[in-house]
Amino acid sequence: MNTIVIPAHNEEKRIRKTLEIYGEFFKKKNFEILIVLNGCKDKTLDVVKKSEKKYKIIRHIEFKQAGKGFAIVEGFKNAIKRKSNLIGFVDADLATPPVAFFDLVKDIGESDGIIASRWMKKSIVKTKQSILRRITSRSFNFLVRSLLGLKFSDTQCGAKLFKAEALKEVVESIGTTKWAFDVDLLYRLKRKGYKIKEIPTTWEEPGKSHLSLLKIPFQMFSAILRLRLIHSPFNFIVRAYNKLPEKIKIHNL
Numbered sequence: 001m002n003t004i005v006i007p008a009h010n011e012e013k014r015i016r017k018t019l020e021i022y023g024e025f026f027k028k029k030n031f032e033i034l035i036v037l038n039g040c041k042d043k044t045l046d047v048v049k050k051s052e053k054k055y056k057i058i059r060h061i062e063f064k065q066a067g068k069g070f071a072i073v074e075g076f077k078n079a080i081k082r083k084s085n086l087i088g089f090v091d092a093d094l095a096t097p098p099v100a101f102f103d104l105v106k107d108i109g110e111s112d113g114i115i116a117s118r119w120m121k122k123s124i125v126k127t128k129q130s131i132l133r134r135i136t137s138r139s140f141n142f143l144v145r146s147l148l149g150l151k152f153s154d155t156q157c158g159a160k161l162f163k164a165e166a167l168k169e170v171v172e173s174i175g176t177t178k179w180a181f182d183v184d185l186l187y188r189l190k191r192k193g194y195k196i197k198e199i200p201t202t203w204e205e206p207g208k209s210h211l212s213l214l215k216i217p218f219q220m221f222s223a224i225l226r227l228r229l230i231h232s233p234f235n236f237i238v239r240a241y242n243k244l245p246e247k248i249k250i251h252n253l
Helices: 015-026 044-054 068-081 098-107 131-148 164-170 180-191 216-232 236-244
Strands: 002-008 030-039 058-063 086-089 113-117 159-163 195-201
Touching: 002 015, 002 068, 002 113, 015 030, 015 086, 030 044, 030 068, 058 068, 058 216, 068 086, 068 180, 086 164, 098 113, 098 159, 098 195, 098 216, 113 180, 113 216, 131 180, 131 216, 159 180, 159 216, 164 180, 180 195, 180 216
Parallel strands: 002 030, 002 086, 030 058, 113 195
Antiparallel strands: 086 159, 113 159
């Protein structure tokens, strides 16, 4: 058995279509779809339960804590306990169609993990991003390459797949920082010597993003800087920072 984890925070308006299309595509492919509801205050749970009745491969777990990174980590742990072989995750908004996610399954080969990229030459990006969004994305990628040595073109695309044996080595230590979750995961796997490959994908963002591009660049930089400090002789800086009163801390560092 293999598992696709889908984190869901207040996704009642978008997740129904995602589960319908993913459920139909994967119902005969030895996959289960695990929805991890985190901090939902809308009717996401009701939508998921209806999908579970239609597709036996869909199931869910629920947490009061919010956060995409937290949800994915808990999904990983749950899938490992159920003896899944391949464990991946995808966003709830259907930006990655199931056929594109299945490309990860077909191409993982001898690698320990495989990630989708929107920025490789053969990638198909159907939603045109704003110039500011592209600048923010490429700047973040530059920081990741420069500070952490991760030579991927796109660490933030919401479609990744790993072998369970690799995830077992890092799942308990993965941080859940908002902007650095994917990078934290990939960086820890790299430090353990696991091989991760990257392939082009098809991607389409449904609707406009609600992210604030005025706040994101600094939050991204602080998250990556924090991650780099944790894995350096200067990790005492992070420990000292964590002891500071909340009012003094810089948001998301």
